[in-house]
Amino acid sequence: MARTLADLYDLQCDPALREQLTYTSPSSGTSVGLSFLQPRSVDNLIRKRGMYKHWANYSGGMLGRTPDYLNAILAGCASAKSYFAKNGAEYAERIVAYYEHCREQDLCATHTFVDPQINRARSQSEQRDPTVPLHIVGENAQGLIVSGARMLATLAPYSDELYVFPSPSRTQQSDAPKFAFAFAVPVATPGLKFICRESLDSGGAPSDYPLTARFEEMDAVAVFHEVVVPWERVFLKGDISLCNRLFRETPAFLHGIHQFTVKNLAKAEFILGVATLVAEAIGRIEMAEYQRMLGEIVDVVETLRAYIRSAEADAITDEHGFVHPNPNIMSTARNYFPKAYPRIVEILQLIGSSGLMATPSEKDLTAPALSEDIDRYYQSATLMGKERVQLFRLAWDLSCSAFAGRRVLYERFFAGDPFLLMASRFTSYDRSEAVARVKKMLGRSA
């Protein structure tokens, strides 16, 4: 995974890709990552999309957390500095300075929103032990002092920085002094630990685990023991309402959705490619039922492409002249993929069926005693035994392995609670015109 991340950063240094992946920093005049660009035109948005896609294609969309995701969100936060200024003028200055620092150093970040899953029926202060969720314990001349835990920082072991965004838990007004904050710290900060889940990469041959071996991005719980957050890194404090509305009322997260919808497109295209080759390999590509299932994947690909392009075409311009992908379309795209992804993985399982288990390891493939058997008994309509095993091991890592299971869980949840997000789609949607038209037909007044 470290090698993979290094490769992505190296692409930015390739002179042939410089124009596609970087832009000129307005402060230093050097080339910086394009995901940090604050768009001022639809063309800027389209240019950013090209950068996202280039990185996403590198992993077949298998990496949820290439650094461009948080770069785009941080750039969006800095363009919404007037929102942070509502907490005090110094907060606006800090978010802009921090954004510029990350942009100039090209820092890699992880982030955390969610309090530990203790008792979801209660707010932070109502927990049996209210010191478990991350909270403010004090302050000194250097900064804010925080303790407690947060879930679930993906990419933490490979990151330079941790962004701690406001928690969406049921924070109450009376809890503001303890639980209302947004800040960032270097991951190598005294008192901060990351407790990782077990690695899915057992260190086996990369050919046995073609995706796991390269794209195991890791997830970790962040534990803070009296961590001092320097004041210049505290972006919101003490105002529950500002914290709760941060991603509803600023365009910051829209840029994150733009990035990951492009990543989702790369991922759906990759699954389409693998599923097509598997169907061909077993001689079912002409079968109507297989074509119908493959057609479902095509529709996912084209739906994602349509979301991206229409969000760019119907972009909005804010009062500072910054351009953001269309909020309505981006919200729908965000709610779409958690349902679409498990289905296209299921299709790959249905297409591959038992062949996904006829997958001997590299050790077997290279064993002289098995070489002839594998070429003979594993052959397919289009491939000889060893090539077939190579393809099916990829399909297995994409649809059945622990890596595949984690990816499905990731797509279901990483962008927030799908249940609440879907409900808020309705509650925050302007449906007045639709309702008025029905009332008119019924002969009722508005």
Ligand SMILES: Cc1cc2nc3c(=O)[nH]c(=O)nc-3n(C[C@H](O)[C@H](O)[C@H](O)COP(=O)(O)OP(=O)(O)OC[C@H]3O[C@@H](n4cnc5c(N)ncnc54)[C@H](O)[C@@H]3O)c2cc1C
């Ligand atoms: C692989 C993975 C990586 C992640 N990486 C990150 C990361 O890097 N940074 C980060 O901040 N977060 C990350 N997350 C966490 C993600 O933000 C949360 O999973 C998400 O916000 C949902 O919260 P939760 O998991 O605590 O679910 P909970 O809030 O505990 O909910 C549990 C279940 O209950 C459902 N539910 C909730 N309310 C209702 C209701 N009223 N009626 C019926 N059902 C309901 C939910 O939909 C969900 O299915 C990651 C998650 C995963 C799985």
